[in-house]
Amino acid sequence: MKFIDAHCHLNSRSKAKMELALERGAAFVSINTDIPFFEPLAAQESVVLDLKQAYPDQVRYMGSFESKGFGSASWQTKTLDRIKQTVDNGASGIKIWKNFGMAIKDDTGQFVMVDDERLDPVFDFMAQNGLPMIGHIGEPKNCWLPLEEMTVDSDRRYFSNHSDYHMYLHPEYPSYQAHIDARDAVLSKHPSLIFVGAHLGSLEWNLDEVALRLDKFPNFHTDLAERVCHVQLQSIADREKVRQFFIKYQDRIIYGSDVIDFNYRTEHQVASRFEFLWDYHLKYFGSSEILTAEEFEGSFQGLDLPQEVIQKIFITNAANIYGFKI
Numbered sequence: 001m002k003f004i005d006a007h008c009h010l011n012s013r014s015k016a017k018m019e020l021a022l023e024r025g026a027a028f029v030s031i032n033t034d035i036p037f038f039e040p041l042a043a044q045e046s047v048v049l050d051l052k053q054a055y056p057d058q059v060r061y062m063g064s065f066e067s068k069g070f071g072s073a074s075w076q077t078k079t080l081d082r083i084k085q086t087v088d089n090g091a092s093g094i095k096i097w098k099n100f101g102m103a104i105k106d107d108t109g110q111f112v113m114v115d116d117e118r119l120d121p122v123f124d125f126m127a128q129n130g131l132p133m134i135g136h137i138g139e140p141k142n143c144w145l146p147l148e149e150m151t152v153d154s155d156r157r158y159f160s161n162h163s164d165y166h167m168y169l170h171p172e173y174p175s176y177q178a179h180i181d182a183r184d185a186v187l188s189k190h191p192s193l194i195f196v197g198a199h200l201g202s203l204e205w206n207l208d209e210v211a212l213r214l215d216k217f218p219n220f221h222t223d224l225a226e227r228v229c230h231v232q233l234q235s236i237a238d239r240e241k242v243r244q245f246f247i248k249y250q251d252r253i254i255y256g257s258d259v260i261d262f263n264y265r266t267e268h269q270v271a272s273r274f275e276f277l278w279d280y281h282l283k284y285f286g287s288s289e290i291l292t293a294e295e296f297e298g299s300f301q302g303l304d305l306p307q308e309v310i311q312k313i314f315i316t317n318a319a320n321i322y323g324f325k326i
Contacts, residue, residue: 001025001057001326003278006318007134007198007225007256010048010059011039014267017274018051021058026278029256029322030061031134031198034097041066045086052090060322062134063091065122067099071106076121083125092322093132093194096122101137101179102165111174115185123186127193132321134223135186135195138179138202140230143167151205152229152295187217196254196321197222204230207245214249221321224313225256228281229295236300243303246285250309254317255281286310 002025010017010030021027030051032044039047041064052059063086069075083094096114104112112118114137126133142150143159144167150156159166167173180202187195197220203209204227213220224231235242246253257277264270284291288304305313319326 001027001315001319001324003027004029004255004315004318004322004324005257005259005274005278006254006322007031007223007258008274009033009038009258009260010051010061011044011261012267012270013047013050014261014270016267016271017261018055018058020271020275021055024275024278027058027060027324029092029318030059031095032062032064032091033095033136034064034066034099045089045091049089057325060092060324061090062093062095062132062322063087063089064095064097067097067104070104070112071118076118079122080125083122087129087131093134094122094126096133096135096137098136098138098165098179101174101182102139102167113174113178113182115182115189119186120189123190123193127190130194132194132196134198135183136198136202137183138176139165139167140199140202140227141176141205144176151233154226154229154295184213184217187213187220191217192219194219194321195221198256199223199225199258200227200230207231207234207242211245211249214252221252221254221317223254223256224281225258228284229293232284232291232293232300233296235303236298239301239303243305246303246305246313247309250312251317253313254321255314257281282310282314285313 004027006029008028010028030048032041048061065079065082100112100114106112140155142155146168147156163169200210201213201222259273261270283289284302285305287302289302290299292299
């Protein structure tokens with residue numbers, strides 16, 4: 001195995017991406033998510049299980065659970081049963097999504113944050129069984145800014161199309177810091193929980209903030225999915241600082257592209273997007289070339305990380321967390 005894309009969404013049975021993976025010696029971790037514009041979780045799991053059966057060396061997946069019915073008398077039992085079944089089906093772990101904090105309210109009208117004690121049995125089960133959890137909690141800090149003040153075009157595009165999650169438009173919702181504090185409270189309450197903070201842990205705007213959590217929480221890891229451009233933006237200001245961050249935390253950072261299958265009209269477009277991002281990101285992390293980004297203006301130099309660091313970020317760390325043999 002030469003490469004693991006450890007955060008993507010394989011929501012179709014299309015073959016072109018799998019043929020690319022075989023050609024490149026690559027593998028995927030598909031992340032099932034309780035998200036309104038995805039298929040139901042059972043359908044997502046059915047797709048990825050078919051892919052996993054057909055390409056056993058190329059596919060792992062993270063299951064998830066439904067937030068619907070949270071707070072009811074039966075929700076906790078049903079949720080734990082679903083998690084157990086998903087793991088028995090072959091999931092490497094479980095995903096928790098930003099609907100905790102950004103969508104679900106309790107019967108008093110208050111938003112349910114991720115550190116709500118009613119979620120503790122889920123985290124306890126994961127920790128007791130040594131199962132990793134990946135969490136997309138909160139959003140990029142840009143989410144709380146008007147579109148014209150956001151730092152990268154990818155955020156501008158996303159929140160233009162998903163105004164219900166653009167928190168600048170919803171000041172009555174929890175603040176950015178409230179989401180970060182709630183996630184950190186979970187890590188404090190459950191220190192043995194293996195937790196992957198998706199999207200640089202929603203701390204993409206400042207790698208110093210990511211470093212603080214990596215230092216404080218030994219079982220906290222983070223992935224780069226859809227946040228490499230934020231790293232590149234910071235490397236314009238201080239390339240060496242960014243470079244040293246990846247060298248220091250080389251055992252805790254995991255690569256992922258966040259490509260979503262159904263965002264493309266044909267399966268070959270999906271495969272082409274994977275290939276473009278893999279090559280582009282490897283060039284940024286592994287060379288000293290002068291590059292530009294789709295998401296902002298200006299140029300920057302690749303980090304030219306040592307090969308052993310590249311190996312860990314793009315292969316070893318994901319293999320260790322998600323259960324690949326390398």
